[in-house]
Amino acid sequence: MRRRTIGLATALALTMVSTMPAAALASAGAPRGPELLSPRPPDVKTLPEPVAQALDEARKLAEQHPDDFGEPWVDPETGQVVLATVTGTAGRLAAAQGKDVVQRQVARSRAVLERIKDGAIGQPDIPDGAAVRMTRIDAEHNRVIVTVNRTTDALLRALTARYGADAFAVEVDPAFNPSKSSRSDEGPHNWGGAAEMTIRRAPDGSVAGCSSGIPVWMPGDKSGMLTAGHCIPKGGFVFNGNDTNYMGWVSENDRENWYDGRGSTLIPGQSVFRGDLALIEIPNGTSGYYIYRGSVSNAYTSIIGQLAPRRTGLGDQYCSSGYKTGELCGWKVSNYGVNISYSGGEIVRNVVSGYKSGTCTGHGDSGGPTYFVMSNGRVQVKGIHSGGSNLDGSGDCREYFTDVWDALDAFPGIFPRVLP
Template structure:
């Protein structure tokens, strides 16, 4: 067999064997060179990214090579700056680089200094006795995955009003109901419009159909914790707690989304989010560095976070999923993301945002204990329950009050595998974050629709007037109540439906992420705590359940360690980065678990 090779340089020949039955063998690929000397890498027509492998080959008497590039035929050739190239041993490169035995490989060109993607031509200029002319030019396409290094600017994130939140929730419901042709919707900060993208223009009329909102609240509270509310004077939980919540001001309105055609559907982006943190080093080099993944609806892509810059990871993700489908954010603080499982004299009727002991039986007959925080009193079929985070408990465990210590609730439902992370509850097709409920021992103990406020040792409480019935939206503000830090306000949502790999390897799925720039953060023992907004009357709307977060890495404490226990808990100082918190929306909790938040 003769194969015509039209151009000099290096080529790949792929060979398969086909038997009479039509079975095809595994492909074998051979690299060979035509001509006197030329490029081995990259090959003509390739897409290249942040890191471009450079290699050349030629006669054995060649002594050196210099790699050059240009944008177009009309441009002059320029040496690739040696400072942008590293050798296999990470040493600096000097042109001409030494060729040994006619081969030069293991060089990586960092293309970060090139201002724009597009066409590139690359060639090699050789050195040595009777050295050949420069190699034939190889044309490649520079197509880099976006690497984001800027910090999230909380002040630039607008808070949506109630109508926008409800309308966006409805648009998200449409996308989840038909995920193959709908894409994740978003609120356009510039126009104030709900944008409902589609991958097929035939679906545009359905995506852009008017959303009718009826009896939605005018106000669901804020992150202002200064409102006092009414005092908690009840010894027993009042009978009216399970009744209808107090009347509130509502509104009726309609919102019509605008549509646009995009390349990636809800199903495609969600599948990437679900898979990417499960990748191993065998799948892509550097996979172990991947910490979070979330859909960036406005840009129709998935954003993955890593603690340190790694262009090789970015290129590998782009090759796997498509360079316009994924972006990488370099965020050093995510290295410290962890669950915060580790106020103190809560008695029946038990309240939310209180310390409790999680008792987990072990196979040796002993028990493991953790301090966590209750979120909200819960009710199901008229019986009392308590809601907290799933990673605080186990299916065969118990919830004990802190002081005095009494066992008041065996665990009833738990959606967290303590070695893997979020799991789907029976009968549910989706992940529901990090949740657990304990069934309070009826006729012996009860719960009250209140949560603790003030500092870690505070005894005053807030009344749970109602709960959020939509998922959290970017820009919304809230407070958090934990047994370590007490009531901390000033949080702002930065991302929803997030997938996060904690430091212990467990993976949190379908979570909301929020941040604050200064003040007290969350700390060990706050896990399971209450996420809520405060109304002007001091009552609260339940919003979520704390899973974990960081004040990266919780600062350096007085003992010289960064474990958080002796830190000043202030993320404003030089030893800390911004605070972050991860939580499960209360709407998701009520959808996934039997029962609902107890209100009064």
């Protein structure tokens, strides 16, 4: 990204230091504004698997001790995983991670960064806050990047007063307009990957169309299917194949994490947002070991051969599949732990962001799986598609999905149906 720093004398003048709270003033330092970033297509290198595994372990450690660690990252110069430490406890824990992990002291913990990431988006008390469309952690610089589709003095002043100028950077992208994504007649197979599902939502009985996702085992030897929470935000009944075959049901709150008009919600008893998920219980049948692939008009299936061995990392390549656009491959992960403000104002929290050029996902693909195609032709499931940018179009595409490991944490006891 091309970077530039602005000051109070510019057209994007920010609040005077005297108006900032003490904590923000201490963080901001000199009276200046946040760094402005110009958007450009992501250029993320795929990590060697040992490094990706080490980063995954570091992320788990930071999640378990969010007040002691910052967000870890991979040093682009050395290729080593960097554990950002805030406290002495973090330093002692980091020392036990091995020689391939280095420490770096930072000012803001993961917990602080998460609060900024969540607090800078979707807040009605922030002037012109609707311009904020995405927030994500910039681990290397120990800050949050706030993506906006327009800038105003009031918005920049409010964010700076609240967090301090060095706690965030602003990426200005006027074309950024992500939206939720909304294979026909799959019949009673209950396979994942894009059979169109007709969803009769509770309590009003309204109808939505989405894609089936990842078939799973549920506790008690029951069958289930993962899909997107925004497809069925208050629970309801699901029919597979043009409203002709009853699939199952979703109970409100404990098996979906979406609130219409607001976005991601917390699963009861949990403190981490888990993207955009719903778990369908299939009471009178089973979910299969297959997902649909190929085009909408020429679909075929592949066996689910593996659960992704770790959370999705930067540079990972993957495919998506939905009933509207079929299989789309060539996606590459550009970020994780991202908050996105969709065009209707709802916010999906803690999703993976991918990009590619060519055909984009479409309305109706929501709930379909994301996956990696293994050398034996079977698939390794990675997550559940939520939405994207440039829907039903082509060119510069963005895609957002919930990591399958977040689904396992959201619904304890489930596991993807696999045939290794």
